Amino acid sequence: MMYEEKLSTQTGSLGEAMRCYRRMQLPGIDILCDAREYTTAKQAQSVARQYGRCGVISETYGVTNWTFTFAGHKGSGDWQAALGVNVRCPHLAWYSMAGEAKRDYPAAISYQSPWYRDYPLVEDHFARVHYALSRGTAAVRVAVLHPIESFWLAYGPNDTSLASGEMEAQFEELTRWLCHGLVDFDFLSESLL
Structure with a gap:
């Protein structure tokens, strides 16, 4: 999805x-710019748990x-692992750097x-973390x-409503408060109840 x-x-x-x-089969998210999108990860993790999926996949490092x-790389993977991402899909592998490819x-x-050749330092860490996360x-x-x-x-049109801005802030703050307070939770979607 986009803009989650x-x-x-x-x-x-x-x-x-x-x-x-x-x-x-595996709810997926896309994390760009090394952003900390707690709400995105928790939404996907919540659905994965509620529907009995084995985890969450994330395209990362874009x-x-x-x-x-x-x-x-480790920091990005660690916060995502803490929020249920147990399959990482690194962004981009080239066949060639010709033309526009070098700009991506x-x-x-x-x-x-x-x-x-040194990258196994990162991947071996996550192989162990993700294995542990997939047990239990x-x-x-x-x-x-x-x-x-x-x-x-x-x-509404142009999304200028004061109420929507307040809801947005409360949603982000509650998610951050629970995550940083080490309170595990699931979002419940009304449409999925």
Whole structure:
């Protein structure tokens, strides 16, 4: 999907991300620019749990530039793993750097990058983390009713409503508060109940 993070962009582009995830064998997200999209990951993780999927896949590292370090790769993967992503799909592997291909970044995890032989330092870490994450069953005691349908009522032309801005802020703050407070939770989509 696209624009899953915010209620406003989700409403304007696809209506509701969680409805779309339920048809996926492995709900998938796309994290660009090393953004911390907690709401995106939690929506996908919630659907994966509720529909008995074995995890969440994330296309990651897109638009992180040629200077993105191993520490950046690990940091990006760690926060996603903490929110249920257990399959990572690195953005971009070239066959050639000819023409416009060289403008698409990040650097390829292939022979074009001088560090590619050292990359198992990152991938071996995630192989172990993702294996551990795929064992057992989560015991989630907190459910948050996803506010997308309420948001639709406030959303209007040009999305200038004060109510929609307040809902957006509360949605992001509650998600951040629960995640940073180490309270595991699932979003419940009204359409999936």
